[in-house]
Amino acid sequence: MNEESQGPAPRLAGPVRNFSLQLSPTPRGARLARPLATEQLRTWGLPSHPAELIVAELATNAVAHGRVSGRDFRLSLYxxxxxxxxxxTDTRGDRLPCPQRSATDAESESGRGLLLVEALAERWGVVPGPPPCKTVWAEVGTGPSGTGPLAPPR
Structure with a gap:
């Protein structure tokens, strides 16, 4: 059998790095996510803005809407x-997030977190599974202002 070769695999610009940890599904766990992510980004020499705000919103949502007692949520940075x-990643795959375009109460202090994520991230989404989990993700560039080239959406 003949197979055509596409040549060598494309090289990535820079190293591939990852960081992942489990946190308790409590307000304390959500609060810890931001400084831990900020410190990891500092270690990698990357800017923390806007990533720290996105981490805070996604972790808060995991605790507020994805909490199952005794099941941690996972924060991962790549x-x-x-x-x-x-x-x-949290353990409530049955509760998918959706941005609240209009709050019922204009004075409400909650309900706008995903709108913030949408505004700060270059793209974001949710991936269901494996049951009972879901993963909410966001991507930002790593340039000095938190922006940089991204591949087109797939």
Whole structure:
């Protein structure tokens, strides 16, 4: 059998880095996510803005809407080339997130977290599974202002 070769695999711009940890599904766990992510980004020499805000929102949502008693949530950071991918996995795959375009109460202090993620991230989404989990993810560039080239959406 003949197979055509596409040549060598494309090289990524820069190292591939990852960081992942489990946190308790409590307000304390959600609060810890931000400084732990910020410190990891500092260790990698990357800017923390806007990633720290995205981490805080996704972790808070995992605790507020994805909490199952006794089941932790996972925070993962991946840097591939010029892209930082933030993932938060919780154990409520039956509750998929959706941004609240209009709050019923204009004075409400909650309900706008995903709108913030949408505004700060270059793209974001949710991946169901494996049951009973879901992963909410967001991507930002790793340039000095938190922006950088991203591959087109797939």
């Amino acid at each position: 840097v591939i080339g010029d892209t930082l991918r933030i993932e938060v």
